[in-house]
Amino acid sequence: MDKNIYTSIALTDNLSYDTFLDEGQVDTDGDLLQYDKSYFIYVFSPETGIINKAENTFLFSDNKVVNGSYAGTWSDTLFGSVSVSIIFANVKNDTYKGPTYISGNFKPTYGGSDDGKTTIVVENNEIVSFKYAQFAPNYRGGCPGTYNGVGSIDSEFRINVDFTGNDCDGFHDNAQFSLRRIWKN
Secondary structure (H helix, E strand, C coil): CCEEEEEECCCCCCCCCEEEECCCCCCCCCEECCCCECCCCCCEEEECCCCECCCCCEECCCCCCCCCEEEEEEEEECEEEEEEEEEEEECCCCEEEEEECCCCCCCCCCCCCEEEEEEEEEEEEEEEEEEEEEECCCCCCCCEEEEEEEEEECCEEEEEEEEEEECCCEEEEEEEEEEEEEEEC
C-alpha cells in the first residue's frame, strides 16, 4: 500500500475510525496490507480496554478519507476570490455532502445555518461530480444558485474543482474551489 494514507474503517453503521496507515503495515499472518483484499478488522480502545470487531470484512481501497473540514477560496470571473469552507460527510459509497459557507471560518455569511450545500462524488481521487446548491437568506432574496463541475483530490487532501453556475448575480464562469483539509477547526 502507499505510505501515509488515511482510510476510514467502519466497525458498524454508526461507528467508524479515520485511520492512518504507514508503509509496512502487516496483517496477522505478517503479510503486507494490500488493496482489494478483504480483512477482518479489530480496533483496540485503550480508554475502555475493549477490542471491537467490525461487523463485516473490510476491503482497503485507494480512496482517501474525504470526511472532514476544508477551507480555501472560491474564485471566478464575477467576484475574483472569496473565502469558502465546507464540512464533508460521507452519505453513500463515494458520495460526500456538506454545509458550505461563504467564509473561511465555517460560519454563514448571509443568514441561515449555512450558505448552501455541496455534494461531490469521488472515484479514484477524481471528483467526477460537483454540485453546489446556494441559498443565502439575507442576500438579494436568497440568491439561489446552482453550480456544477469536476475536480480532484491530491495526496495532501487539497480539493480543486472547476465549475460554472448561475445565481442572482449572474453567470459564474472559470470558477474554481481550491480547498485544503483542516485537521482541527
